[in-house]
Amino acid sequence: MNVCVVGLGKVGLPLAAAFAQQGERVTGCDINAALVDDLNGEGCPFPNEEGLAGALAEGRKAGRFLATTDTKAAVAAAEVVVIIVPLLIDEEHRPIYRALDAATEAVGDGLRPGTLVIYETSLPVGTTRGRFRPELERRSGLSAGKDFDLVYSPERVYSGRVLVDLKRYPKVVGGMTPAAGERAAAFYRQALGAEVRAVRDAETAEFSKLAETTYRDLNIAFANELALTADALGVDVTEVIAAANSQPFSHIHQPGVGVGGHCIPVYPHFLMAGEGSHRLAGAGRVINDGMAEYAIARLEGAMGPLAGRTIIVLGLAYRPDVKEAAYSSTLGLVRALESRRADVRVHDPLFSAEEIAALGLTPQGEFPAPCDAVVVQALHRQYRDMGIGAFQGCGVVLDGRNALPREEVERLGVRYLGIGR
Ligand SMILES: NC(=O)c1ccc[n+]([C@@H]2O[C@H](COP(=O)([O-])OP(=O)(O)OC[C@H]3O[C@@H](n4cnc5c(N)ncnc54)[C@H](O)[C@@H]3O)[C@@H](O)[C@H]2O)c1
Structure with missing residues (x-):
């Protein structure tokens, strides 16, 4: 054909x-x-x-x-x-x-x-x-x-x-x-x-795609809400979710600093623009979009005022190992840090300094580098290959994806903060 x-x-x-x-x-x-x-x-x-x-x-x-x-x-x-x-x-x-x-x-x-x-x-x-x-x-x-x-x-x-x-x-x-x-x-x-x-018909097919992606957005929103509760209770949410998911009906996703990419954070809005009841879809969007601010408020709680502190966000990409910045949570993290007048830099081995600067962000030349804090947004393979020693010179690590081994980070003498941990 x-x-x-x-x-x-x-x-x-x-x-x-x-x-x-x-x-x-x-x-x-x-x-x-x-x-x-x-x-x-x-x-x-x-x-x-x-x-x-x-x-x-x-x-x-x-x-x-x-x-x-x-x-x-x-x-x-x-x-x-x-x-x-x-x-x-x-x-x-x-x-x-x-x-x-x-x-x-x-x-x-x-x-x-x-x-x-x-x-x-x-x-x-x-x-x-x-x-x-x-x-x-x-x-x-x-x-x-x-x-x-x-x-x-x-x-x-x-x-x-x-x-x-x-x-x-x-x-x-x-x-x-x-x-x-x-x-x-x-x-x-x-x-x-x-x-x-x-x-x-075509409408059923259109709707099925929005249902599938909104389900994922809501599942992540639920994980995020559990993380907020876990922080309040002093419980580790990663253990809670792993234990809950050992029951075959439970498929809870992982919490984090936000949901990016041009699919999951976008399609619930397509759904909400149409007929019907979308209270849940709307609530999920609000929760997920609020996670970057929540995480930075916790960082501030741990470090004190962030004004003038050097903070590196690792990963401009919305998820690890893809060169794709659409609706990345990095943008929300940078906004939350800038509103506190922190000296924010963004590092991503998949993007050139020019590409990072073109989005109005300040590129960080090299990583590892000494800094007051690091925020992990997308743990690319290049970071995983560096090993935990790469975080040695950072005062605090905010692990925005709960992706790092907490004990190993703390063994370096670095303060560890997760999302709901
Ligand atoms: N990227 C993903 O992970 C993903 C996953 C599932 C579904 N999708 C769907 O795929 C769609 C496309 O995503 P993508 O990642 O391939 O986009 P993309 O931004 O990578 O590429 C879009 C391409 O379309 C071209 N284009 C724009 N206007 C055009 C026109 N008038 N005529 C011809 N070409 C034109 C652009 O030049 C570009 O090359 C999304 O909107 C989404 O619905 C994407």
Whole structure:
């Protein structure tokens, strides 16, 4: 099949490579001309994505992968079009549709009768049918359900292991019509070799993705609330959670200084923007967003006033081992430290000093380095490899992920603070 993937980012590019690996002829579309040139050469922009460089090289060699900036022409030549351009939120938590609307316009301009169009970006419930369908129909002069098929199928992968996850997790598929859903299910069985979970319609599929991610946000919020209680009681929450989870019905996540990335902290807002009751989803967001301030208040309680103290935040990334800073808890930690006039620096081996400074943060050149305190936000492999001795010159370690062995830190003569420990 001729498959067109619109949006060659951290998820779209591995998805395109996976289709090519299964034998489809894939044209990847992106507005980033430098990325497209790089991909048509020998480039692979995500070296930490397992298996991606090899899959792309294989696809190029077999003539099954090509990149372009001309989405309209690529869509006109495709039997299946998959759209995976991001949807982020603004300061008021409202979706910013600019990129997806532009992609939809380009797809609508190239759309021909008989094409299957699938949105994979996480969306507020009803967006495929209510927002994108009319625009596709207007630009193409075609009718969805009659002249072309329209489907929603959420992306459920984890950066760093996208190619494995694409085969491992069932592909949820919901069509605007039952026939569209069946066609998309057959497409994913062939083009991914994945198990397919067909649901009643596009709205059910959209909702399932928001349910899955909001569940994780709430689970973490519960762990965070347990941590606050454990601090008040003088109990170690990590022991509490491990003991509770020894009962098979209990699956409590771990507490921390916040939830980052462009999925978990964002999608509950998509849910809350729609119909229904969202008291719990809202409460979870408030709890998780409050953790950075809570942690820094505890640090202040332990150290006294933080004004003028040198404090290094380890990890700009929202989680270990990915170069991804979207909605990272580091931003909340830095805000809380700056409001106390601390001298805050951010260190991350995955980002250059320029990339850290571009976010308005002060980069820390080297780590280990002497300082009054260290806040562990993302314990990258580079930090794990350094060993505990790296914390020797720090007065206090605030272990924002409860990831360090407390006794070993304390043996260095360094004060240890965890979240609920
Ligand atoms: N990254 C993850 O871990 C993850 C996990 C699960 C689901 N997702 C879903 O995948 C979506 C995409 O995420 P990502 O991490 O791949 O994003 P990304 O930011 O890495 O990449 C997005 C790409 O889209 C391109 N783009 C923007 N506007 C475009 C347009 N009009 N036409 C063509 N290309 C355009 C950008 O140039 C960029 O290359 C997310 O919104 C989310 O719904 C992501």
